[in-house]
Amino acid sequence: MSQLKVIIADDESIIRLDLKKVLEEMGHTVIGEAADGQKALELTRTLRPDIVILDIKMPVMDGLDAAKAIAEEKIAPVVLLTAYSQSDLIDRAKEAGVFGYLVKPFKESDLMPAIEIAISRYLEMGELEAQVGDLQSKLETRKIVDRAKGILMDKYGLKESEAFRRIQQQSMNTRKSMREIAEAVIIAHEV
Amino acid sequence: MSELTKTDTEILQSRLDAIEAELKDRELEVDALRQIGQAIGALFDIEEMLKRVADIVVQVTGTDLCVIYLLDEARNELVLRASSRQATGIIGKLRLKVGEGVTGWVARERRLVALDKEAWNDYRFKHVPGFLEDYESMLSVPLCGKENLVGVVNVRTATTHEYTPTQIRLLNSIAEQVGGAVENFLQYQRMKKQASHLTTLTDISRTISSEDMYLEEVLHLIVAMTADSMNFKICSVMLLDENRDELVIKATQSKSRAYIKKPNLKLAESVAGRAVMDGQAITILDVRKTPGYRYPDIAKKEGLCSLIAVPMRIKGKVIGVLNCYTSKPHVFTDEEKALLEAMASHAAMAIENSKLKVRSAIIREMHHRVKNSLQTIASLLRLQIRYGKFESVEQVLNESINRVLAIASVHELLSGDNLDNVSIKKVADGVLAATARGMIPPDKRIEICVEGDDIILPARQATSVALILNELLQNAIEHGFKYSSWGKVVMSLKEDGDKIRLSVTNNGELLPPGFDLHNHRNLGLQIVENLVVDDLNGTFSLTNDRNVIKALVIFTRQ
Numbered sequence: 183m184s185q186l187k188v189i190i191a192d193d194e195s196i197i198r199l200d201l202k203k204v205l206e207e208m209g210h211t212v213i214g215e216a217a218d219g220q221k222a223l224e225l226t227r228t229l230r231p232d233i234v235i236l237d238i239k240m241p242v243m244d245g246l247d248a249a250k251a252i253a254e255e256k257i258a259p260v261v262l263l264t265a266y267s268q269s270d271l272i273d274r275a276k277e278a279g280v281f282g283y284l285v286k287p288f289k290e291s292d293l294m295p296a297i298e299i300a301i302s303r304y305l306e307m308g309e310l311e312a313q314v315g316d317l318q319s320k321l322e323t324r325k326i327v328d329r330a331k332g333i334l335m336d337k338y339g340l341k342e343s344e345a346f347r348r349i350q351q352q353s354m355n356t357r358k359s360m361r362e363i364a365e366a367v368i369i370a371h372e373v
Numbered sequence: 374m375s376e377l378t379k380t381d382t383e384i385l386q387s388r389l390d391a392i393e394a395e396l397k398d399r400e401l402e403v404d405a406l407r408q409i410g411q412a413i414g415a416l417f418d419i420e421e422m423l424k425r426v427a428d429i430v431v432q433v434t435g436t437d438l439c440v441i442y443l444l445d446e447a448r449n450e451l452v453l454r455a456s457s458r459q460a461t462g463i464i465g466k467l468r469l470k471v472g473e474g475v476t477g478w479v480a481r482e483r484r485l486v487a488l489d490k491e492a493w494n495d496y497r498f499k500h501v502p503g504f505l506e507d508y509e510s511m512l513s514v515p516l517c518g519k520e521n522l523v524g525v526v527n528v529r530t531a532t533t534h535e536y537t538p539t540q541i542r543l544l545n546s547i548a549e550q551v552g553g554a555v556e557n558f559l560q561y562q563r564m565k566k567q568a569s570h571l572t573t574l575t576d577i578s579r580t581i582s583s584e585d586m587y588l589e590e591v592l593h594l595i596v597a598m599t600a601d602s603m604n605f606k607i608c609s610v611m612l613l614d615e616n617r618d619e620l621v622i623k624a625t626q627s628k629s630r631a632y633i634k635k636p637n638l639k640l641a642e643s644v645a646g647r648a649v650m651d652g653q654a655i656t657i658l659d660v661r662k663t664p665g666y667r668y669p670d671i672a673k674k675e676g677l678c679s680l681i682a683v684p685m686r687i688k689g690k691v692i693g694v695l696n697c698y699t700s701k702p703h704v705f706t707d708e709e710k711a712l713l714e715a716m717a718s719h720a721a722m723a724i725e726n727s728k729l730k731v732r733s734a735i736i737r738e739m740h741h742r743v744k745n746s747l748q749t750i751a752s753l754l755r756l757q758i759r760y761g762k763f764e765s766v767e768q769v770l771n772e773s774i775n776r777v778l779a780i781a782s783v784h785e786l787l788s789g790d791n792l793d794n795v796s797i798k799k800v801a802d803g804v805l806a807a808t809a810r811g812m813i814p815p816d817k818r819i820e821i822c823v824e825g826d827d828i829i830l831p832a833r834q835a836t837s838v839a840l841i842l843n844e845l846l847q848n849a850i851e852h853g854f855k856y857s858s859w860g861k862v863v864m865s866l867k868e869d870g871d872k873i874r875l876s877v878t879n880n881g882e883l884l885p886p887g888f889d890l891h892n893h894r895n896l897g898l899q900i901v902e903n904l905v906v907d908d909l910n911g912t913f914s915l916t917n918d919r920n921v922i923k924a925l926v927i928f929t930r931q
Contacts, residue, residue, distance in 0.1 A: 200752030
């Protein structure tokens with residue numbers, strides 16, 4: 183994996199120092215360090231890292247709340263670092279939109295896989311969201327075109343295929359999307 | 374023959390008369406019983422029913438007065454419940470002990486008494502001033518249910534009166550019928566009460582087993598429901614403080630400030646305390662008149678009368694007591710006792726539950742902290758690998774062992790309920806003991822001591838301080854006495870309000886000229902720097918201070 187920009191947050195400086203050294207040795211850069219969730223969130227907003235590693239139990243704002251905010255703002259994937267037992271954590275982590283976690287005390291060799299999984303799931307999620315958006319807009323377009331077709335059929339006594347062809351033709355002639363043409367038909371009809 | 378015949382006729386005639394008279398009596402009796410039966414069947418309220426019975430009895434027996442007493446089983450007394458004559462002031466109040474007076478005798482012996490005249494001269498008669506003073510005759514009949522006595526019914530006449538067998542039989546029949554009805558009524562009431570108590574108990578168990586209630590709420594609910602369903606003036610839960618042998622009030626439904634604020638009860642000096650010590654419920658008829666009761670003034674002020682103190686038990690151990698006070702004299706029945714014992718064990722269970730919950734929370738928290746500390750240790754070991762500057766494996770391991778021991782010294786001091794207050798002096802002693810054991814070469818005489826205030830810090834800061842003191846002490850021994858073979862290291866702890874100053878000084882070799890705290894490759898000092906600046910938000914300096922080397926850490930208490 184290419185060189186990553188990382189933000190780390192843990193309220194214990196020794197653990198932070200260790201994380202930093204391990205990450206740097208793997209060729210990544212720690213671009214920000216925080217001792218509480220609030221600071222971590224602020225750093226993440228301004229520095230736009232590739233990945234954020236958050237301890238759960240921190241003062242001011244805990245890691246879960248920070249992770250939730252980061253996920254909502256879609257800034258970067260988050261890996262949680264925690265001393266809580268797994269079963270306890272999973273539900274709360276899922277809720278916070280977290281893609282990976284490490285249980286303390288963590289092994290050096292576990293760090294990278296957790297980060298990689300988090301990043302790839304995050305990207306996957308982004309793609310899925312884009313797909314969903316795309317499909318939604320397609321569905322919307324289809325509904326609008328259907329309505330416009332209905333209007334044309336009623337108004338000019340056309341068959342469905344003919345109505346569709348007219349909208350298509352108009353779209354090609356005016357270099358506008360079929361959706362725009364359909365919307366215009368509907369507006370014209372409603373006026 | 375004719376003589377005989379005449380006599381026969383006369384005899385037959387007189388027999389016929391007698392039979393007719395008896396038939397008349399019987400008719401009267403049947404009619405009376407029919408009326409009584411109607412009254413019993415139609416009237417649901419017992420006071421009203423008894424009053425009607427008394428009226429009918431006067432009518433059908435041709436007497437002047439009828440009174441009915443019912444038995445108060447708990448106190449073994451007869452209580453006047455109905456009178457054919459207006460008697461509003463004394464109904465429910467006039468009480469006779471079983472065995473007391475003619476009526477009491479009838480109740481005890483379950484035999485009727487008929488007195489034709491001067492009833493007040495009878496040896497059993499008990500004089501009640503202003504009540505039934507000028508009645509000559511008296512017929513007193515026990516009211517019995519299927520097995521038990523339930524009361525007594527009396528008729529009186531103002532003048533001398535000879536009670537005929539018919540009258541006696543009539544009153545007996547009426548008494549039988551009324552006795553059965555009263556018994557049924559009492560049975561019905563008992564069932565109703567039990568049903569209501571069972572509902573209360575069920576409600577309470579449901580409440581206790583619900584997850585999201587705090588102990589205070591549960592206990593308050595128990596006392597409130599108990600007081601409400603059993604009509605107590607005050608109901609309270611007191612818990613045993615074993616260290617002081619005292620009972621501390623934990624919940625009560627009463628709003629009385631005097632009662633809530635009353636001092637803790639010494640076990641040996643109170644009724645509730647005795648109940649706890651004996652492990653048995655204790656009842657008192659009137660606390661205001663009982664010498665052993667500690668707060669007669671409060672009792673008088675709040676109108677408290679009878680008391681029952683029921684010990685609360687869990688796994689055979691008494692942990693407190695449930696106290697219930699009535700506002701009127703009350704003898705607690707076995708059923709009430711049993712119910713209160715159930716309430717007390719529910720309360721005990723609620724307390725045990727909450728203790729277990731707290732304990733499991735503590736265990737989770739400890740588990741979390743241990744894992745976090747293991748992470749710190751793992752991190753320290755990894756950092757040591759990366760710094761990679763060591764003289765021998767033994768030295769590296771010794772340093773690591775001391776760091777582990779320093780962290781352990783804080784865990785050692787966290788126990789039981791005390792999860793967050795750590796004595797820094799004890800931490801320093803622990804660090805000293807561990808380091809001195811491992812670090813001082815046998816050929817050197819280095820004296821180490823801890824002086825100053827006993828500072829108390831939260832666990833998180835204490836862990837940082839333990840690691841800092843450990844590194845500074847190791848550093849002082851390792852670098853301060855390379856050439857000299859004896860010396861002294863002082864760890865000094867001072868607090869000024871929330872400002873904390875920790876110093877480690879040694880009188881060994883001074884720092885080389887031009888020493889720069891920020892330009893070295895010493896893991897120990899790096900750790901200290903990190904902990905002080907990042908975790909404690911404090912300052913760290915390492916300087917030559919006249920003829921000693923002084924490491925100084927200043928930070929603010931969290």
